[in-house]
Amino acid sequence: MNNIVYAFIKELKEQHVTLRINNIDETVKLTEENRQFIFGAIQQGTFIVPFNQESHEIVMDTSLLEYFPEAERQELTDAHLVPEDL
Secondary structure, three states: OOOEEEEEEEEEOOOEEEEEEOOEEEEEEOOHHHHHHHHHHHHOOOOEEEEEOOOOEEOOOOOHHHHOHHHHOHHHOOOOOOOOOO
16 A cells, blocks of 8 residues: 555646656556546546556555545545635
8 A cells, every 4th residue: 555646647648648756757558447537537627646656557446545544634624625816
C-alpha cells in the first residue's frame, strides 16, 4: 500500500496520459479500462488520481478510505469544493 501516491493529470492524449508524480512526469498508456476511468475523473472535475509507483499503473479499484484514510478527516470534508473567488 505504501506504493500508492496521488498523481496529477497533466496532459491527456488519445493513446496516453501524462501524470505528474512527485515533480516527475510519468506517461501511462491508455487502455479501455483506464481510459474510461480517466475521462470520468476529468468530467467530474477530478484531476488527481491514485497511482501505484511500483507497477506504474493508475489505481482504479480502490476504496479511498483504504489507501487514503485522511479522506475521513473532518477538516477535509469540503475539500472537493472549488472556491468561488478564483
